[in-house]
Amino acid sequence: MKIIQATGQTCNQFWIYSHYFAESLASGDKIMILAPDIALKDYPNLTKQRFLKYPFYNKLGVSVLSYKRYVRILNLVFANKITIRIFTYLFKLIPKVSFVEGHMEAFTSSKKSKYKKELKKIFKPTDVVVDFVDKFIKEKRGLFQVIVGVHIRRGDYQTWHNGKYFYTDEEYNKIIGQLKILFPNKRVGFLICSNEKIYLENFNNKDVFFFKNSSAAIDLYGLGLCDYVVGPPSSYSAWASYYGNIPLYFLKDINNRISLDQFFIDEFPWPPLNIDKK
Incomplete structure (x- = not known):
């Protein structure tokens, strides 16, 4: 399983995640995203994938705090430099789980073209x-x-x-x-x-x-x-x-x-x- 936190604004994150998603579609490996992008609500299929989980994003948090505030809090907690540094070290000690801070060009999947149809469905807006x-x-x-x-x-x-x-x-x-x-x-x-x-x-x-x-x-x-x-x-x-x-x-x-x-x-x-x- 990979825990991935992409960097940048929405489309930077789309590009980054699409490469990892293509790999998971091919291998069946699971992906976990701790802090979703603010655009998540506009792309509902992102929360409906078997290989993809958002463990801290839920309807209760949205209803209590409001959508924007809740997502911003998740990003403040999980997408800050200190947390990322801790996770990068911590998950090296846990077998079969890796933590990745996703940067543009850090990883390119050769399978992205093969799974373009599936990726378009995943990133389809409401x-x-x-x-x-x-x-x-x-x-x-x-x-x-x-x-x-x-x-x-x-x-x-x-x-x-x-x-x-x-x-x-x-x-x-x-x-x-x-x-x-x-x-x-x-x-x-x-x-x-x-x-x-x-x-x-x-x-x-x-x-x-x-x-x-x-x-x-x-x-x-x-x-x-x-x-x-x-x-x-x-x-x-x-x-x-x-x-x-x-x-x-x-x-x-x-x-x-x-x-x-x-x-x-x-x-x-x-x-x-x-x-x-x-």
Whole structure:
């Protein structure tokens, strides 16, 4: 049995866990996660797997403390550096049980491609999310022949890599203009998703739209239903590409002239150490 605590935000954790899950699907070995990610409630199949257990996550704790508070407490207790250091040493003394602090690129499973269908089921969002997004995209399919998902990453990207991948709405406008030219004689729509408020009036294109009353799960699933995904290097847009099996383009250089041959579909388009190879 492996006790795994992945690091990073939601999609970093999805990437990390997916490799270990693929191994467990092949071997039947059990996995235990002590501190779940805050997005757990949006992905109910994660709590329904025979090989996967969350020993400290339960309905009683949620009802007493509220979901967000309970998950945050579990992460404060089990995902802090001191606890991880103790567990790393302690579980070396216990036979047949190993503790892993999961980092991006620390472990890559060769079985991930084989079990992609099963992994997609495990990481499927709630029916509410799926039904809402499916209906929305279906309506847009009636208007557009091609839909490009544009992931506008803000927030922490203002400082990550010294803001190298933090772009303005004006710069995204130029990117959208470039992308439109790639599909001559076709009606092209653009689904914009962001971790900050979107102001449509900042975009000059009438074919730009977004999810009202959105969430991270809605945006992520929606991007995966587009025909193409564009965004700064991020595990979020990379996961959408992986989940939807759609071509991805990383905005590494905002001044680069985009062409369709620069998009790629890759089983492992993340973590970020690989982005300069694309």
